[in-house]
Amino acid sequence: MHCSFCLFIFPLSPLPLSPPFPPPPSSSSSPTPSHLPSPSPFLPSSSSVTGYLLFSLSTAVIGSLQFGYNTGVINAPEQKLRAFFNQTWMERYKEPISPGTCTLVWSFSVAIFSVGGMVGSFSVSFIRWLSPRDAALHVPGQHPGGDRGLLMGFSTICSSYEMVIAGRLVIGLFCGLFTGLTPMYVGEVSPTPLRGAFGTLHQLGVVIGILIAQVFGLEVLLGSDKLWPLLLSLTVAPAVLQCILLPFCPESPRFLLINLNQEEQARKGTSTRRSYKDMQEMKEESAKMAVEKKPLLIAVMLQLSQQLSGINAVFYYSTGIFASLFLVERAGRRTLHLLGLAGMAVSALLMTITLLLKDFTVMGYVAILAVMLFVAFFELGPGPIPWFIVAELFSQGPRPAAMAVAGCSNWTANLLVGFSFPKLVEWCGPWVFIIFAIFLVFFFIFTFFKVPETKGKTFDEIAKCFGAAPATLHCLTLNLGRQWDVNVGLACALVWGGAT
Incomplete structure (x- = not known):
C-alpha cells in the first residue's frame, strides 16, 4: 500500500522546455508583438468571460450534475425497489424475502455507489496521464453514463435486482472519476481572478x-410503481449530451505545455496580454515538478471535512451555492470555509438543544431553523470549496494523483459514515450531533492553522506558501469533515422523529 501511494504522489520528471519567450511589451498600449499569438476566443483577458469558456465549463459540469442526480435519485423509489426485491425473490425461491434480507439488499444497493466512487476517484491519476483532458472526460462520459442507466432501466424486464446493484456500482465509478476530473479541468481553464467563482460550479x-432527482422522483412524475425504472435510467440523457459536446471543448494550456510539451498549442490557449505571464508561470511550475512535495494532507483533510459534517440528507438545498459563487472571490476560500465550519458547529449544538428540550412546542420551529442554518453554512464553504481548492494547492505534476487521493478519501468517508451512522443514532440519540460538532471544531482548528488562502494567487504563488516543508496531511482533514456534515440532517430527522 505504501509503495502504491509513493507511485501516485511523486510526479513525473519535468518535460524539456523550449527557450523562454521574448520579454513582454513595455507598454499596454503597444500593438501586439509578432512573437505573441493572436487573441484567443478562449481567454481574452485575465478577468473576462467568453462564450467559449462558459460552454467548456458548462459541458464539464454536466458530470457534476450526473453525480448529484445519481446521489439523490435512489431515495425517492425506496419502497418501490424494496417491493421489486421481494417480487424477484418470490419468483426465484417461491417465498417472500425476509425483512432483514431485504434491508441488506437495499443497503448494499445504496452503499455500492460509494465503493464505485472510491475506485473511480483513485483512477483519476491513471486516466489523467494516459490521455488528453477532453479524452479523459469523454471516456467515462460515454460508456458508464449509458450502460449503468440501461442496467437499471431493464432490471424489471429481466427480473434481476442484481442489475440495480451493478448499475449503482458503475454509477459510482463514473461519479468518482468526475469528482476529480471536473474540478481539475475547471481550475486549469479558468482565469486566475475567477478561478474561485468558477470552482463553485462543480458543487452547484x-x-x-x-x-x-427529487422533483422527478415525485409519485406524480416518475416515482410511481411503473415508472421508477425510467427514473433510474434517465441519467442516460445527460451522458449522451456530454459525449456530443466534449469533443468541442479545448485542452487546458497548462496541460498542453507541462504534460504534452506542446508549447505552441498552449500559447494559442492564452490571450495576447496574458500569454507571456501565463506561459512563464507554467514553465516555472514544470521546472519545479522534480522537487515537488506539496500538501496532499490539506487536500484530503478538506474533503474529509466535507463528508464528515453530516449534510447528506439535506444537501439538495442550493441557495447557499449561489451566495458562495459571489463571495468566494471576495472573502476568500479559507475565510468562507472557516465561517462555514463554525456556523455548522453552532447549528449542530443548537439541534442538540432542541432535541433535549423537545417537550416545548417552540423547539420544533427552532430545530427547523437550525437545520436550515446548517445547510446554508455547509453550502457557503465546506460544500463547494474542498472540491476546487485541492486543484489549486498542487502544481500540474502531482495534481492528478492528489485529486485521486483526496477524492478517494471523500468516498471512503462517505462509505464509512453510511454504514456507521444508523448505529450512532441508536447509541447516542439526540447527543449524536455532539459528535459532529467535535469533528467540526477539529476541522476549524486545522483549517485555521494549516490551510493557506489561495484567493487571487497563481499556482506558483500558492506553492510558495508551503516553502520546502511537505504538508501532505492538510487535504485529508477537509475531506473527512465533509462526510460527517453530510449526515447531520438525516440524524436530525431520525432522532427528532423517534423522540416525538
Whole structure:
C-alpha cells in the first residue's frame, strides 16, 4: 500500500522546455508583438468571460450534475425497489424475502455507489496521464453514463435486482472519476481572478442534479410503481449530451505545455496580454515538478471535512451555492470555509438543544431553523470549496494523483459514515450531533492553522506558501469533515422523529 501511494504522489520528471519567450511589451498600449499569438476566443483577458469558456465549463459540469442526480435519485423509489426485491425473490425461491434480507439488499444497493466512487476517484491519476483532458472526460462520459442507466432501466424486464446493484456500482465509478476530473479541468481553464467563482460550479451542478432527482422522483412524475425504472435510467440523457459536446471543448494550456510539451498549442490557449505571464508561470511550475512535495494532507483533510459534517440528507438545498459563487472571490476560500465550519458547529449544538428540550412546542420551529442554518453554512464553504481548492494547492505534476487521493478519501468517508451512522443514532440519540460538532471544531482548528488562502494567487504563488516543508496531511482533514456534515440532517430527522 505504501509503495502504491509513493507511485501516485511523486510526479513525473519535468518535460524539456523550449527557450523562454521574448520579454513582454513595455507598454499596454503597444500593438501586439509578432512573437505573441493572436487573441484567443478562449481567454481574452485575465478577468473576462467568453462564450467559449462558459460552454467548456458548462459541458464539464454536466458530470457534476450526473453525480448529484445519481446521489439523490435512489431515495425517492425506496419502497418501490424494496417491493421489486421481494417480487424477484418470490419468483426465484417461491417465498417472500425476509425483512432483514431485504434491508441488506437495499443497503448494499445504496452503499455500492460509494465503493464505485472510491475506485473511480483513485483512477483519476491513471486516466489523467494516459490521455488528453477532453479524452479523459469523454471516456467515462460515454460508456458508464449509458450502460449503468440501461442496467437499471431493464432490471424489471429481466427480473434481476442484481442489475440495480451493478448499475449503482458503475454509477459510482463514473461519479468518482468526475469528482476529480471536473474540478481539475475547471481550475486549469479558468482565469486566475475567477478561478474561485468558477470552482463553485462543480458543487452547484451537484445540488442541481439532486434537485432534479427529487422533483422527478415525485409519485406524480416518475416515482410511481411503473415508472421508477425510467427514473433510474434517465441519467442516460445527460451522458449522451456530454459525449456530443466534449469533443468541442479545448485542452487546458497548462496541460498542453507541462504534460504534452506542446508549447505552441498552449500559447494559442492564452490571450495576447496574458500569454507571456501565463506561459512563464507554467514553465516555472514544470521546472519545479522534480522537487515537488506539496500538501496532499490539506487536500484530503478538506474533503474529509466535507463528508464528515453530516449534510447528506439535506444537501439538495442550493441557495447557499449561489451566495458562495459571489463571495468566494471576495472573502476568500479559507475565510468562507472557516465561517462555514463554525456556523455548522453552532447549528449542530443548537439541534442538540432542541432535541433535549423537545417537550416545548417552540423547539420544533427552532430545530427547523437550525437545520436550515446548517445547510446554508455547509453550502457557503465546506460544500463547494474542498472540491476546487485541492486543484489549486498542487502544481500540474502531482495534481492528478492528489485529486485521486483526496477524492478517494471523500468516498471512503462517505462509505464509512453510511454504514456507521444508523448505529450512532441508536447509541447516542439526540447527543449524536455532539459528535459532529467535535469533528467540526477539529476541522476549524486545522483549517485555521494549516490551510493557506489561495484567493487571487497563481499556482506558483500558492506553492510558495508551503516553502520546502511537505504538508501532505492538510487535504485529508477537509475531506473527512465533509462526510460527517453530510449526515447531520438525516440524524436530525431520525432522532427528532423517534423522540416525538
